[in-house]
Amino acid sequence: MKTLTKNPINEIAPALLESWMRDYYFSTEIDIGSSGVENFSLTELYQLTNLTQEELKNVVFHDSSSLGSLQLRQAIASRWSNGNPEQVMVTHGSSEANFLIMNGLLNAGDEVVVLDPCYQQLFSIAESIGCQLKRWQLRCQNNFAPDIEEAKKLITPHTRMVIVNFPHNPTGTSLSQQEQNELIEAVAEVGAYLVWDAAFADIVYDGIPLPNPNLYYDRSISMGTFSKCYGLPGLRFGWCLASKEVLERFVHLRDYMTLHLSPMIELIAQRVVEKADNLLSIRLQQAHTNLDILSKWVEEHQEFVKWSRPQGGVCTFLGLRSISDSEAFCHHLANVYKVLLVPGTCFNHPSHVRFGFGGATSDLKEGLSRLSKALVTDF
Numbered sequence: 028m029k030t031l032t033k034n035p036i037n038e039i040a041p042a043l044l045e046s047w048m049r050d051y052y053f054s055t056e057i058d059i060g061s062s063g064v065e066n067f068s069l070t071e072l073y074q075l076t077n078l079t080q081e082e083l084k085n086v087v088f089h090d091s092s093s094l095g096s097l098q099l100r101q102a103i104a105s106r107w108s109n110g111n112p113e114q115v116m117v118t119h120g121s122s123e124a125n126f127l128i129m130n131g132l133l134n135a136g137d138e139v140v141v142l143d144p145c146y147q148q149l150f151s152i153a154e155s156i157g158c159q160l161k162r163w164q165l166r167c168q169n170n171f172a173p174d175i176e177e178a179k180k181l182i183t184p185h186t187r188m189v190i191v192n193f194p195h196n197p198t199g200t201s202l203s204q205q206e207q208n209e210l211i212e213a214v215a216e217v218g219a220y221l222v223w224d225a226a227f228a229d230i231v232y233d234g235i236p237l238p239n240p241n242l243y244y245d246r247s248i249s250m251g252t253f254s255k256c257y258g259l260p261g262l263r264f265g266w267c268l269a270s271k272e273v274l275e276r277f278v279h280l281r282d283y284m285t286l287h288l289s290p291m292i293e294l295i296a297q298r299v300v301e302k303a304d305n306l307l308s309i310r311l312q313q314a315h316t317n318l319d320i321l322s323k324w325v326e327e328h329q330e331f332v333k334w335s336r337p338q339g340g341v342c343t344f345l346g347l348r349s350i351s352d353s354e355a356f357c358h359h360l361a362n363v364y365k366v367l368l369v370p371g372t373c374f375n376h377p378s379h380v381r382f383g384f385g386g387a388t389s390d391l392k393e394g395l396s397r398l399s400k401a402l403v404t405d406f
């Protein structure tokens with residue numbers, strides 16, 4: 028009789044953050060939990076890009092090509108990579124890229140180095156496949172700063188893949204250029220894949236964004252998205268930069284899943300990539316303004332919270348000084364104050380909360396005011 032083997036995907040852990048969002052994203056009034064900037068409308072896209080209503084009306088819903096249209100891939104390669112469209116695949120958000128990367132390149136028993144804490148998709152898929160995870164700890168006592176020497180110790184000739192995300196969700200910490208170089212060198216020395224989640228790459232507060240590692244290392248695979256820095260999470264658009272051979276594997280997998288993107292999404296994405304700076308500059312300015320407001324609030328509430336100022340992205344990890352159960356606190360905040368905040372339990376840090384400051388400035392101020400009330404009077 029044939030023995031039944033387990034299907035790894037049936038073993039995958041529930042996605043805690045997505046589940047929290049499912050519960051509260053639509054039932055709250057003020058969002059200070061999400062990790063992206065304020066979202067754009069289609070009308071705003073007409074104004075900020077060369078997209079016209081006429082173009083949308085003329086879209087014919089034919090199939091798109093497996094990797095995405097050449098023109099779109101060219102635009103992405105020119106902006107975020109080495110100009111070579113052959114190394115670009117467009118995806119339904121970076122989540123799809125992540126799923127293809129893990130399932131396309133990992134096998135049970137493979138050794139994988141991952142950040143901890145970290146966005147769950149970046150390790151739970153590998154875990155469900157049966158990989159051996161080695162955690163690169165971002166330690167609370169070090170303000171969650173990544174220690175590159177620790178990473179070097181974890182990377183061995185047995186390492187198949189190193190998965191990182193900088194600027195980092197949820198802490199907002201990042202690497203210096205020198206540290207990124209050292210990481211690439213350490214991964215290249217053992218010939219492992221370097222998975223670089225660049226979801227927040229374009230929003231940094233000091234200096235310039237880190238370059239894409241695929242410019243220096245051919246076994247690097249990186250993901251980008253319009254969901255975080257570009258205010259378009261509902262467009263479900265992202266991309267993956269990797270060698271042609273690696274992308275071929277992903278196409279093979281996607282042939283059984285989503286096949287390709289919609290030509291309408293590709294058209295909108297094309298215009299956005301071409302005018303990306305128009306969107307980014309507005310949200311970058313807002314992020315700076317909001318971060319200043321948040322910094323002042325933290326200073327005034329030191330009795331209740333602690334943090335380390337984020338280096339990039341629009342989220343940060345706030346430590347709650349007198350609350351050990353952030354989940355109970357966040358349930359209370361959502362149900363009583365109608366404010367969405369993410370409990371640190373989604374990242375295995377129960378005394379922290381993920382705070383998102385990328386939204387409308389008026390929402391941020393209102394959210395902080397309600398948060399103050401809850402902290403000062405209820406807990």
Ligand SMILES: Cc1ncc(COP(=O)(O)O)c(C=O)c1O
Nearest residue numbers: 120121122146192196226252254
């Ligand atoms: C670090 C990181 N990577 C990837 C994603 C997935 O985003 P999307 O699929 O919308 O591009 C998220 C979403 O929160 C994230 O925080």
